[in-house]
Amino acid sequence: MLALSKGRYVARLAAGAEDVRRAQALRWLAFRGGHAEEGAGLDADDFDRICTHVLVEDAATGELVCCFRFLPLTHGGEIGRSYSAQFYELSALESFDGPMVEMGRFCIHPDRRDPDILRVAWGAMTRHVDEAGVEMLFGCSSFHGTEAEAYHDAFAMLKERHLAPKRWLPRVKAPNVFRFAQKLALRKPDAKRALLLMPPLLRTYLMMGGWVSDHAVVDRDLNTLHVFTGLEIRAIPPARARALRAVAG
Template identity: 25%
Template sequence: MNQAAKLQPITQEVSLSAHITNDPMDIQSAFELRHQVFTQEFGAELHSEEPGIDKDEFDEYCYHLVVKEQHSQRVVAYSRIITSDMARQHNGFYTAGEFKLDGIMDESKRYMEIGRTCVSDDHRSGSAIALLWGQIGQFMLEHNIDCLIGCASIPFINGSRQTLAVIDYLRTKHFTDASKRVIPKHTLPQVQNDMDGKHLVPALLKAYLRMGCKVCGEAHWDKAFNVADVMVLLEKENINMRYLKHFLRA
């Protein structure tokens, strides 16, 4: 965990800052934000020991990345980072609970998994997401990470048609080669759908794609969180450096 101290906080002019934290108050606030976003907006059914927070067994061994308002110190965005070393020493990667990962994992490479990423509803204009990605990109470079993996969630809103439309769009434009696919453990129903999903892609997933992420096949149906999760993969050589430098300049 001490390696996190090497990362310099990234700031933007809208009085936000992003950094990896070990502060118990910051982490508690992040758990509360996660609960708020996932239960109120996604309709997730969370089963945490403490009411009003989202916390699971993976939170004990990870880096907690937060974006905070500088004047109020309120946590407004969050992402959890688990490295290959952490996964080997503890409970593995969270994504392994939703997908069979054999098709994309290479034991000779260093991985980081991002998860539980969320942004407060009053900070989704781009700044908070940019700060998250700036710090994630900086982490990849400073820790010599070869590949980033993680679940990107597509909520079920007004039924499943919009969700399936997004996945149809991803299938035609953003899937990995067939040799780099994962297998979802609970697949979504396949139905005919004439909606255009391009303009329905959630903001966080859209940022992942702009950064250079690819989607590793079909979605997993996470019933507890009421979302369709797709597995994203970002290989170091495919990072959109122009996009990353835009974040890092902040």
């Protein structure tokens, strides 16, 4: 069973319905906070029933500071079952023949800024990847808000350095997208500003050799722009892999 204790934080699998409800409440705060709507207070969907949920808690207080969920797939032929497949045309990945995991609904409590939270979360995911022999991680990485102009430098950097290999490139499926690789083809990013604008989860994926779709989906339900993100485990630089396993161990 996945469990990890490092310093101030403990990562563990949800033990039942109450743990899942706590994760849904944190997700609502992170993704939907301030939106008055029916069912406000919990962010829940049908994928919660088929996913495994991971909680990162403050060891001293038990407060939930981070959560995410993951969906194991035996190979790319099952990718149509994923959350991401609602938004991206992923037939190129159907030929991937190794075990995959979709990592989703990742969030950190808005009042928490400790980088160790992200490290512990990735350490927990690394332990699962190693134990299960996972060969690819994927999911949707989100920018807050739906106005692409605010993130042009970040998108220009993604276009210039981090697009998916052609053999895996997701195609457009969602009705409302920002085709940044096309729209920003001539833009040179301000690297410092781009990194500041990049969400922490996406920045971590990229540091490990991850890649993204050539367009962002405008998700007005969650008030985000998100890109499909993939990471082939064998492509992680050795030094980065050692650092992750040091946390996971």
